Amino acid sequence: MSLGNDERSGVPGVPHTDKRKMVAAGVLLLIPIVALMWVPSYAEEDPELWGFPFFFWYQFLWVFLCSAMTWCAYLLTLSARRDQRDERAGAERDGDAR
Amino acid sequence: MTAQLTPMASDINGVALTVLIALFLLVTVLGFWATRWRRPETLDTLDEWGLGGRKFGTWVTWFLLGGDLYTAYTFIAVPAAMYATGAVAGFFAVPYTIVLYPIVFIFMARFWSVSHRHGFVTTADFVRGRYDHRGLSLAVAVTGFIATMPYIALQLVGIQAVLEVAGIGGGDNWLAKDAPLFVAFILLAAYTYTSGLRAPAVIAFVKDTLIYLVIIVAIIYLPGEVGGWDAVFGAAKEKMTSTNEATGAPTGSFIPGDGQMWAYATLGLGSALALFMYPHSITASLSSGSRNTIRRNAAILPAYSFILGLLALLGWVAIAADTQPIGADGKANAQLVIPQLFEDFFPDWFTGVAFAAIAIGALVPAAIMSIAAANTFTRNIYKEWLKPDATQEQEAQVSKVTSLLVKAIALVFVLTLDKQNAINFQLLGGIWILQTFPAVVFSLYTRWFHRWALLAGWAVGMVYGTVQAYRVVNPVTGKHFGGSLAEIPGLGDMGYIAMTAFAINLIVAVVLSLVLNGAKVSNGSDVTEPGDYYADADDPRVAADLASEDDLTRAEPKAN
Numbered sequence: 297m298s299l300g301n302d303e304r305s306g307v308p309g310v311p312h313t314d315k316r317k318m319v320a321a322g323v324l325l326l327i328p329i330v331a332l333m334w335v336p337s338y339a340e341e342d343p344e345l346w347g348f349p350f351f352f353w354y355q356f357l358w359v360f361l362c363s364a365m366t367w368c369a370y371l372l373t374l375s376a377r378r379d380q381r382d383e384r385a386g387a388e389r390d391g392d393a394r
Numbered sequence: 395m396t397a398q399l400t401p402m403a404s405d406i407n408g409v410a411l412t413v414l415i416a417l418f419l420l421v422t423v424l425g426f427w428a429t430r431w432r433r434p435e436t437l438d439t440l441d442e443w444g445l446g447g448r449k450f451g452t453w454v455t456w457f458l459l460g461g462d463l464y465t466a467y468t469f470i471a472v473p474a475a476m477y478a479t480g481a482v483a484g485f486f487a488v489p490y491t492i493v494l495y496p497i498v499f500i501f502m503a504r505f506w507s508v509s510h511r512h513g514f515v516t517t518a519d520f521v522r523g524r525y526d527h528r529g530l531s532l533a534v535a536v537t538g539f540i541a542t543m544p545y546i547a548l549q550l551v552g553i554q555a556v557l558e559v560a561g562i563g564g565g566d567n568w569l570a571k572d573a574p575l576f577v578a579f580i581l582l583a584a585y586t587y588t589s590g591l592r593a594p595a596v597i598a599f600v601k602d603t604l605i606y607l608v609i610i611v612a613i614i615y616l617p618g619e620v621g622g623w624d625a626v627f628g629a630a631k632e633k634m635t636s637t638n639e640a641t642g643a644p645t646g647s648f649i650p651g652d653g654q655m656w657a658y659a660t661l662g663l664g665s666a667l668a669l670f671m672y673p674h675s676i677t678a679s680l681s682s683g684s685r686n687t688i689r690r691n692a693a694i695l696p697a698y699s700f701i702l703g704l705l706a707l708l709g710w711v712a713i714a715a716d717t718q719p720i721g722a723d724g725k726a727n728a729q730l731v732i733p734q735l736f737e738d739f740f741p742d743w744f745t746g747v748a749f750a751a752i753a754i755g756a757l758v759p760a761a762i763m764s765i766a767a768a769n770t771f772t773r774n775i776y777k778e779w780l781k782p783d784a785t786q787e788q789e790a791q792v793s794k795v796t797s798l799l800v801k802a803i804a805l806v807f808v809l810t811l812d813k814q815n816a817i818n819f820q821l822l823g824g825i826w827i828l829q830t831f832p833a834v835v836f837s838l839y840t841r842w843f844h845r846w847a848l849l850a851g852w853a854v855g856m857v858y859g860t861v862q863a864y865r866v867v868n869p870v871t872g873k874h875f876g877g878s879l880a881e882i883p884g885l886g887d888m889g890y891i892a893m894t895a896f897a898i899n900l901i902v903a904v905v906l907s908l909v910l911n912g913a914k915v916s917n918g919s920d921v922t923e924p925g926d927y928y929a930d931a932d933d934p935r936v937a938a939d940l941a942s943e944d945d946l947t948r949a950e951p952k953a954n
Contacts, residue, residue, distance in 0.1 A: 310924050325496035332489040333663055335655040341648075347623030351481070351649040352707070355488045359700045362492045366499055367693035374686070 317376035321369035328362035406561035407737060413746025414560060414753065417604070418578070421597045421754050425585030428592040452690050454595060455682040458762075459691060460698045461598030462678045463491075463669065465545075466552030466756030467820075469605070469705060470729055476709030477719075478728040480634040480646030482654050482661070484706050489662035490669075491699035498670050499692035503685045504838045505676075507929040508922055510685075516766075517676055517834045518774040524837050525845040526918035528778065533852050534830045535774035538673045541823035542767040545672070546804040547816040549756040549763070551729075553578055554808065556749045558721060559733035572809050578753070579805050586761045586801075587794050591681055594761040601758050604751035606701060611744070612711075612736070613704045619739055620714040626707070629714035653887050657879050660890035668828040668892060671835075673766030674759065685929070708732060715739070729813075760801065768796035818875035822863055825878070825892040829855035832903050838927065844917050847906030855899030862891045 331337070332355070341349040348356075450458060468487070476484030505520065514520045518535035522528065557574050585593045617623050634646040650658040669675055682688055712719075712735045719730035736748040772793040777784050784792070807816060833848040868876030882889035911917070 311928050322500075325499055329493045329496055329663075332493050333659045335650055335659045339650045339655065339658075347627065349627060349649065352485070352703075355485070355492070356700065356703055358492055359488075359696045359703070362495065363693050363696040366495055366696075369496075369499065370686075370689045370693055373689070 311377045314376040317372045321372040321376070324365040324369040324372070328358060328365060332358060407742055407745065409742035410737070410746035410749060411560050411562065413743050414556075414749045417600075417747070417750035418581075418753060421600050421757065422581045422585065424596050424600065425581070425589060425593040425757075428585070428589040428596040450595065450682050450687070452682075452687050452694075455678070455687050455691050456694055457598040457602050458595045458681065458758075459675075459678045459695060461594065461601050461755075461758035462674055462762045463695075463759075464605075464698050464702060464755075465549060465759040466752050467545075467548040468702065469752055469755055470552050470555050470732060471548075472702065472706050473709030473712070473732045474728040474730075476630075476706050477712050477717075477731045478646065480630070480648055482647045482650050482658050484709060485703070486658050486661040486665070487706060488699060488703040489658075490665040491702055492696060493662060494666040494669060494699075495692040495695055497666055498679075499689055501835050501838055502670065502679055502688045502692075504927045505834075506680065506682070506685045506688055508838070508926045509680055511926045511929050512921065515677075515680065515773050516673060516770045517671065517830065518770060521833050521837065522774070522778070523921040524841070525848075525920070527845040527849070530833060530845050530849045530852075531774055531778065533849060534833055535770050535778075537826050537830050537852075537856070538671070538770050539767050539775075541827040542673055542763050542770075543800065543804060544807070544816050544819035544823050545674075546760050546763045546767070546801065547807040548820050549760040550575060550579070550804060550808040551813055551816055552756040553753050554813075555729050556733050556752045559730055559737055560749055575808070576805070578757075579801060582757050582760060583798050583801050586764060586797055590794075591677065591762065591765055594758045594765075595681075597754065597761075598758045601751070601754045604747060605755055608736075608744075608748045608751045609701050609705050609708075612708060612740075612748070616708065616711050616715070616735070616739055620711060626710050626714045630710040633713050656882060656885065656887040656889045660882075660893040661878070664828060664890040664893040664896065665824065667831055667896070668824055671827045671830050672763075673770050674763040677766040677769060678762055705732075708735065711735065760804075764797040764800045764804075765793070767800045768793040771796045771800075814873070821875060821878050822860060825859035825863055825895060826856055828892045828896050829859065829899050831896065832900060841917060841920060842907065842911070843903055844907040844910040844915065846915070847903045847910055850906050851899040851901075851903030854902045855895040858898055859891055859895035862894070866891075 338354045339351055341351065343350055345353045472484050472487045474484075505517075508514065508520060512519075512523055514523065516535065517538065518531045521534050522531035525531075554575055562574055589596075617626055620626060620629075631648045634644060634648040636645050637643070638645045647654055670679070679688055682691070709731060712731045715735060715738065717731055717735045717738060719727055719734045721727040721730055733749060733752065737745050740748060772789050776792050776796075777789060781788070829852045832843065832851060836843055837848075862880045863878065864874050866876045866878070866880055867874060878891055879888045880891050880894070881887070882894055
């Protein structure tokens with residue numbers, strides 16, 4: 297199971313990374329965790345939506361928000377390391393990554 | 395076909411049973427056919443048998459992980475908890491399976507990369523390589539193994555619940571009672587043995603399709619039958635706020651009230667941190683074909699969480715419908731509430747489909763869990779301690795046999811012991827498995843933690859968690875291991891025992907690491923290097939995966 301060696305950054309195999317984009321991705325991943333662990337912020341019955349108390353529809357809403365944020369974080373992590381990869385390996389490699 | 399006609403669990407529902415058996419036979423055929431799916435040159439290596447060749451793309455992984463994590467027992471137990479005691483015990487499954495994915499996104503890509511470079515199959519493999527410490531590795535392996543056993547047993551409990559409502563598997567005759575489960579078990583064991591991880595991967599398609607179908611139909615159709623969502627939530631609120639005669643306290647929680655916020659949050663977070671420490675989650679993750687497959691899946695797996703939330707609410711639909719979950723022994727059993735609800739309201743043939751969804755839903759996780767437990771045993775106990783010079787063929791063979799043994803033990807467990815024991819042990823398993831988190835996940839990022847400190851933290855967390863869980867007494871039955879909540883020391887509110895134990899584990903690990911690092915005690919050697927944690931585009935396989943469409947038609951596995 298040996299893999300190719302890589303020496304593009306100071307440390308062998310460690311890709312150069314755009315730190316700002318990685319921090320942004322980290323924040324996107326942290327938001328849902330903080331929001332859902334902060335239970336007092338949503339342990340309420342009102343306002344209702346289609347007969348669902350707030351407590352329930354709010355958490356269902358977070359399924360979609362979290363999924364979207366995770367996808368954005370994914371794109372950010374790809375982009376944070378892509379610039380370096382493009383230079384070395386050619387752009388076509390990432391063409392279908394999204 | 396209404397709930398008022400008190401259903402007799404002992405009546406055999408012939409149509410439903412026929413549909414159930416037909417679908418069961420279909421997946422059995424699929425399970426054996428799976429050996430031919432993406433056929434490798436040989437199944438006689440752990441990579442092929444135990445990880446499906448490590449080449450599954452985004453959608454196969456989505457089905458496999460979804461089929462693996464959202465188990466039949468979940469489908470039975472979550473609505474049952476909603477039905478019995480309400481939102482804190484039941485609905486926490488939703489935040490749990492939401493926050494799960496950002497957490498997995500963060501660390502699993504690193505774990506995938508390092509495992510890919512070094513051929514790690516288990517978390518204990520990684521810990522062994524990272525610290526060169528057999529004791530710590532053994533602790534992680536044994537914890538994973540024993541935490542998985544009751545989980546497998548609970549899958550069989552899930553099948554039993556369906557069979558009981560369908561009208562078979564009950565009664566006094568030992569043979570008639572247990573024969574159906576026995577047959578299901580033999581079939582499961584046989585195709586897992588021959589096909590390895592490919593079997594649950596193929597069956598997961600059927601399982602997930604059926605589950606989605608049944609729950610979507612149920613959630614559209616059933617609330618209207620009992621007066622709409624207003625009536626559902628109204629009935630639930632009335633039940634949960636009424637006084638429980640045994641305890642004098644409210645029956646349950648409609649939404650978490652004062653003093654229950656910590657319980658809800660820690661149950662969610664603790665379960666989320668723990669889930670991907672289980673061997674079966676790791677096995678399914680490592681079988682994916684690329685580092686990014688995991689990350690893409692972190693974004694699309696929440697579809698299952700949405701379904702799980704709807705399913706949880708079906709427990710409250712059952713309250714509005716006045717479902718009477720009476721077992722074959724004539725006693726009320728909340729675990730039967732969902733099968734009973736389906737049987738009360740659905741036409742018989744669709745009840746059969748629903749029952750099949752749950753029963754097949756048990757097979758996928760049971761197969762993966764037994765494979766994962768077997769991999770753990772083979773790599774970290776057999777090869778590490780018993781036969782260090784084992785060949786690849788021997789490893790695969792030991793793993794296959796162990797997967798049979800593991801399932802057999804689970805079967806004996808379910809057939810001879812009280813079901814409650816399986817549930818208790820699974821609860822303990824959740825507490826135990828979380829104690830391996832620091833050694834595995836923190837070590838992906840740093841070697842600051844000292845190996846002996848991690849081992850000590852693990853030990854303290856295990857003991858504390860076990861003792862606390864033992865001290866929870868069920869107010870009705872008076873038995874120990876009555877739940878997973880205990881007072882959080884220094885806070886006064888109730889919280890998930892696993893999280894308290896985890897916090898103590900962490901404190902011990904940090905303090906001892908400071909001491910041991912300060913005293914310059916050796917922290918072992920490390921076979922990994924920084925680049926291993928990023929193996930990504932430079933890996934030819936990953937590059938190929940990025941360049942190709944992830945689809946199910948990608949026929950033959952790529953050459954290594």
